[in-house]
Amino acid sequence: MALLGNRAGKPPIFDFSNIRGDIYGGVTAGIVALPLALAFGAGVFPPGVEGGAIAGLWGAIIVGFFAALFGGTNTQISGPTGPMVVVFAGLLASLVATMDPSMTIEEQVLSAIPLLFAAVVLGGIIQILAGVFKLGKYIKLVPYPVISGFMSGIGVIIILLQFSRLFGGAPEGGTVFSAIEAIPVAISNINYSALGLAALTLATVFLWPKKLSKFLPGTLAALIVGTLAGLLLTNVPILGAIPSGIPDFVLPQLSGSTLVIVLEAAVILAVLGAIDSLLTSLVADNVTRTRHNSDQELIGQGVGNTIAGFFGALPGAGATMRTMVNIRTGGSTKISGMVHGLVLLAIVLVLSPLAAKIPHAVLAGILVKVGYDIIDFSYIRSALRGPRFDYVIMMLVLLVTVFVDLITAVGLGVVLAALAFVWRTADDQLKEASKVLPRTTTAEERKILEESDGRISMFDFGGAMSFSAAADLGHHVRQGIPEGSGAIVLDFSRLPFVDVSAARAIETIAVDAKAAGKRVYTSGISPEVMKKLKGLRIDEALDPNYAFEDRLTALRHAAEQVGSKPKGGTPAQGGDAPLPA
CATH class of the missing domain: 3.30.750.24 (STAS domain)
Structure with a gap:
């Protein structure tokens, strides 16, 4: 059964022919997304700042629902992802650094909020315009070594940002260098309870049997086991009070002193989110034997991120793992992505008080697994057997991503890959001539x-x-x-x-x-x-x-x-x- 078709023969907006599979796929994807959304939200904001975890959940709800409704990939599940969160955290750190140093960290973060979410809104608008002007096909032209390099670099950044939390500490800022500086401090002041919870979480997510994953995802199992174990301890940092109900409206602002920082972050969020989403769309196409609409997908992602920015939610993109979970458990239309968002909405409205007891070390362990999964180990292991210059590009992009910034890394990688292609093509042409x-x-x-x-x-x-x-x-x-x-x-x-x-x-x-x-x-x-x-x-x-x-x-x-x-x-x-x- 289809709904809202038209006489001109356009495909329907909603297709209810697979409603049972879509509901099951959406519910399962929502359960898988829950611990990741909480972990991403808690990992962005400094300890003691309220609203971090809930911002992650609302990001999954808003981006997940509206990207599915307006997007061009039927099975796509969207929400906060590692690349988007890394850029968002870096922007927060840059904005906090411009605030009055006499303010507390909580006051600095609160002052940065209108600027922070202005970048999210602008990033969403850029994505919408990219879709309207049909730029989707050009975004997919980024060479694989460049994609592999910056995705692996993002994985490394996520691990570095969370590493000190495994020992009960926390970085003072959201930059890679502050995270690296926090590691020896945390190790020299180990909170053994937090370390034990982190070890338990890591063991669960890495060793969870695949057979059980069909019924209970490893990340959710780790969240439950780690939280229950944390209830027996009294000296581990926890999330604390999480606001319930509908989030407050955030009025984005721009200021002259931070305009360049915000605009640059908006462009990075838009481009990175587009690449992340369209790559996930390609994966979904290969599995489902369908074909997505790149430009419509960009519009859907842009609508989701624009609305998320107005409600103080984390930006998102298409998430490969959650999309695959949706497909494998029966989802085949955009209804499944919308159900995923509604499931998380029900959890926020009913169960958010329970999330207050989740230890930071547990969420850090989950994010370390996320970072590990993002690193392209398969390419790194096989790269030396392929073209050496491609491997050099991949490693260079990885290092620039970690220690400089993403936009420089991608730009440098694309230029070097293009030059390498021209050089190889010229060599073949000269040999032939x-x-x-x-x-x-x-x-x-x-x-x-x-x-x-x-x-x-x-x-x-x-x-x-x-x-x-x-x-x-x-x-x-x-x-x-x-x-x-x-x-x-x-x-x-x-x-x-x-x-x-x-x-x-x-x-x-x-x-x-x-x-x-x-x-x-x-x-x-x-x-x-x-x-x-x-x-x-x-x-x-x-x-x-x-x-x-x-x-x-x-x-x-x-x-x-x-x-x-x-x-x-x-x-x-x-x-x-x-x-x-």
Whole structure:
């Protein structure tokens, strides 16, 4: 049964044909999301600041519901994710650093709230605009080593931010460096009760049997076991009072002194959330054999994050693990993602007082497992058997992500990956152009070249030419021409277009050949390429009387010119089938 279809044949907004599976998938995904949302929320705000854990839960509720309602991936489950929370925590730390140092940490955080959630709202609006202007296909162009590097870097950041909490301590700020500084302090002042709870949590999440995960997810089991054990202890830091009910409306603000910080964070949240969500959409497509709508997914994620920002909730994105749980337990339409949000809403309204007893060490243990899962160990283990430069890019992006920032890491990685691609492509193009007998040569063409005994040289451009290949093309052609050669055939058949660099390289080859007393034949120049050559006046270096439609005709004319006529073929008369000048 479908609802809200229309006469024009558009697919319905709601499809109730799998309502039982969608309800079960949504309920299960909501249960899995509960401990993660609490952990992400509690991990962002400094100890003693109220509202952290509940901000994580409301992020899962709002982003999860509205991204499912307006998104373009039927099975997507959205909510706070590691990458988004890391950026959010870094923004909070940057804003707190601009506040009056005489204020308490709680006062500084409260003062930063309007600015903090302004970035969330702006990030959501950027995502909506990206979807409206159909930019989804471009966001997916980030190379895998770059994605692997910054995702692994985010995993490392999450572990570093939580590591001191495993020992009962806490970093004084939300930066990586403050987290690293807090580790030796926490170890030298170990709270053994907190360490015991953290060890119990880590053992549960890492060793929980897969068979039991179908009925009780490992993270939820760890949350329950750790919290129950914490009730027997009196000296472990706990979440404390958690507000229940609907969150207060937050009016975002911008100020001149922090405008750049907020805008930069908004862009990072938008781009990172888009990449995170669309990658999860691709995973869901592979499992369900469906196809998502990238631009609609960006709109859905943007709507969810915009509304979340107005209610003081953490930003979110598509979550791969929760999406897979939804699919495997029966979810197949966007109803499942909406049910996931409603389940968490019911938990917040009814059970939030119970969450006050959850120890920080338990949530830290859960987040350490999340960080571990984000690190791309499979690629790290196999990378050295693949292209070395890709591995270098991945590790460089990882380090820049951890010790500088995400936007620099992604930008640097994309530039280096693009340069590596251009370099490899240029190398292949030059090798192909330097071959005496290109792969596409026919038997008759090979015979002509062999019988010319080096007096005819042929060069096949072999496809679109990069500017880096064009820079060395003239040199490679000169090297490939044997001494005594009297004719050069330049085959353009597989060259779909030329840029200025390629056109100038062609001019250099033609001018050098003529200066050396060699005749230059061309074949297969398309009208588009000829138009470019004429526009740059490169055609003046190419004699139109020696331009032919196909390579074989050009070779026959060249053979006649150098005095080596092929057997079994009658050379065409000079100028036969020339290309239009």
